Amino acid sequence: MNSNRFLAILLVLGMGLAAVLTTSVPAETCLSPFVKRIERPERYLYVFCVDADAKDNDFLAVIDVDAASPKYGEILYQLDLGSKGNETHHFGFTDDRTHIWGCSLFSNRIFVIDVASDPARPKLVKAFDSAKDSGLTGPHSPYAIPGRMLISFLGGKDGGVPAGLAEFHNDGRLIRTLEMPKDAPYGYDVAIHPDLNRMITSSFTPPKNYRKPLAKMDLKQFGDKLLVWDFRSRKVLQTLTTAAAPLECRWSLKKDAKHGYCNCALADSIWIWEGDDGDKYTTRKLCDTGKLPVDLSQSPDGKYLFVSCFASDEVQQWDVSDLKNPKLISTVKPGVEPNMLHLTGDGKRMYTTNSLLSTMDRSDDFWVRLIRVGPEGMKMDPKFKVDLTKFKTGPARGHDMLLY
Amino acid sequence: MNRSLQRTVRWTPLGLSICALFGFMGAAWSDEARLAFIRTPTDFTLTSQDDNAFRLSSLRGKVVLVSFVFTTCNGSCPATTHRMDLAARALAKAGLSEKVHLLSISLDPARDTPAVLRDYMRLYDIETKRWTFVTGTQKEIDKVLADWGMWTRPAANGQLDHPSRVYLLDPRGRVREIYDLQYFRPTWVSEDARLLLNETEKR
Numbered sequence: 001m002n003s004n005r006f007l008a009i010l011l012v013l014g015m016g017l018a019a020v021l022t023t024s025v026p027a028e029t030c031l032s033p034f035v036k037r038i039e040r041p042e043r044y045l046y047v048f049c050v051d052a053d054a055k056d057n058d059f060l061a062v063i064d065v066d067a068a069s070p071k072y073g074e075i076l077y078q079l080d081l082g083s084k085g086n087e088t089h090h091f092g093f094t095d096d097r098t099h100i101w102g103c104s105l106f107s108n109r110i111f112v113i114d115v116a117s118d119p120a121r122p123k124l125v126k127a128f129d130s131a132k133d134s135g136l137t138g139p140h141s142p143y144a145i146p147g148r149m150l151i152s153f154l155g156g157k158d159g160g161v162p163a164g165l166a167e168f169h170n171d172g173r174l175i176r177t178l179e180m181p182k183d184a185p186y187g188y189d190v191a192i193h194p195d196l197n198r199m200i201t202s203s204f205t206p207p208k209n210y211r212k213p214l215a216k217m218d219l220k221q222f223g224d225k226l227l228v229w230d231f232r233s234r235k236v237l238q239t240l241t242t243a244a245a246p247l248e249c250r251w252s253l254k255k256d257a258k259h260g261y262c263n264c265a266l267a268d269s270i271w272i273w274e275g276d277d278g279d280k281y282t283t284r285k286l287c288d289t290g291k292l293p294v295d296l297s298q299s300p301d302g303k304y305l306f307v308s309c310f311a312s313d314e315v316q317q318w319d320v321s322d323l324k325n326p327k328l329i330s331t332v333k334p335g336v337e338p339n340m341l342h343l344t345g346d347g348k349r350m351y352t353t354n355s356l357l358s359t360m361d362r363s364d365d366f367w368v369r370l371i372r373v374g375p376e377g378m379k380m381d382p383k384f385k386v387d388l389t390k391f392k393t394g395p396a397r398g399h400d401m402l403l404y
Numbered sequence: 405m406n407r408s409l410q411r412t413v414r415w416t417p418l419g420l421s422i423c424a425l426f427g428f429m430g431a432a433w434s435d436e437a438r439l440a441f442i443r444t445p446t447d448f449t450l451t452s453q454d455d456n457a458f459r460l461s462s463l464r465g466k467v468v469l470v471s472f473v474f475t476t477c478n479g480s481c482p483a484t485t486h487r488m489d490l491a492a493r494a495l496a497k498a499g500l501s502e503k504v505h506l507l508s509i510s511l512d513p514a515r516d517t518p519a520v521l522r523d524y525m526r527l528y529d530i531e532t533k534r535w536t537f538v539t540g541t542q543k544e545i546d547k548v549l550a551d552w553g554m555w556t557r558p559a560a561n562g563q564l565d566h567p568s569r570v571y572l573l574d575p576r577g578r579v580r581e582i583y584d585l586q587y588f589r590p591t592w593v594s595e596d597a598r599l600l601l602n603e604t605e606k607r
Contacts, residue, residue: 169553
């Protein structure tokens, strides 16, 4: 080894160590592993809001979550999205954390929002009909991959199945579309494990069904499959069966883990997918949860899972250190129908909202609350209560959240 | 959720599990290529480490691996350059050195003069025949960054904040894959480069 190369390697090991460590530590655990991490406590919480009676425009609310700020816990700004009745739903950062992509389940619109230029006052850069180019409907999970956004769609061209995935360049141009296989045609979430080169997708129900009122939904039109993909080639390797409606997909963050978790909403349970030494995956039920588990989060060390149970009004914390013997160690009741959970990168604060879909909500009391996570388990923060019912336009259904 | 619905949904897994009896049909592709066409960057002319004009389109006919770094970076750039070096070795091992070129574009042209780039390349023992570093005026670099969806901004530690993407271009100058530090294995670069070269030979 010559001296220059030796010096260069030292440079990488020394100066570059911080960067390598930084890139190996994920951002918030529910985000794509490709999203840039924020190396400081959060200052702003963005909430994707549906105007509750669909008579006014949907919007993004900016909430002050800087603990040192005199306006802590207040709504600082509302970004008007310029249209109504979108059923704005899930959020996702681009890989460089400069823009949020927000998906709309009813209108198929995707909103591209610049949060880097002025994080306190985000700007709407673009709103486009994602169905027009992709031929898919019901855009659900915007998931960052390097330089691009991968979107899982819940439906095909006419709002039925097969659902699919579509990749867009960060500027909004379509790159390609993938349809789900005919025998597992439903779509919902997506999760990538870069080191394993594996991607998991899950199953819900298509727009034709979820647009109906809850009582009229056809429960036979819900999927019960997970697909294991070769991420680099975007090819399905395996079709796995779970219980009904496997929703959020989370790869375990434990070191060298080859497993992950999903919440089966219509079967009140968390399921696990596990890869063996031969890279074959199997599924099994991990534990029974409260009623209608609708979101799933994970502690940064992979030791705990947090699941919101929409129909039993609770959030549960499960210790999954021992996958053969998961333990329910903590439960909180944030209020009626808790839904989305967003855990901070340090695993200590978890924000929660309480709207699922305008067709499924059973309360008009919408809020954002904060769960503190510590050695004793979870505790509600009594000081943090953001009321989403007092806007000039009336109540708003807050769903997904992101931090900056 | 009302009780009757809850009772109903408990039976849903059984009904849906019938679907499992049917074999996997495979995902349908609207794009046959494994490495999809992502975009075509605009051609540019910058200044190489040898102080010569360097045009991106001069690399047409070769696969090109493009990184964006700056020489005084103590963040992700040393790791990016190290990964690029490992990729160069994997390409050499695969016999692809003649057909693949590496290109590193400076994010900090004010400090990264051609002479500074030459020193940086010497430090990393980089073979200039296969790997070019380029710089330019701030205006020229800004134009390239904007076209590639890249950016820089001052970081709190006095450094530059920036994305750490690495782009793979096919012999026609089109972006066909984007890697980052989490998603970058030298063997993957080598495999992807071979795929793009084979694709060109078939045309």
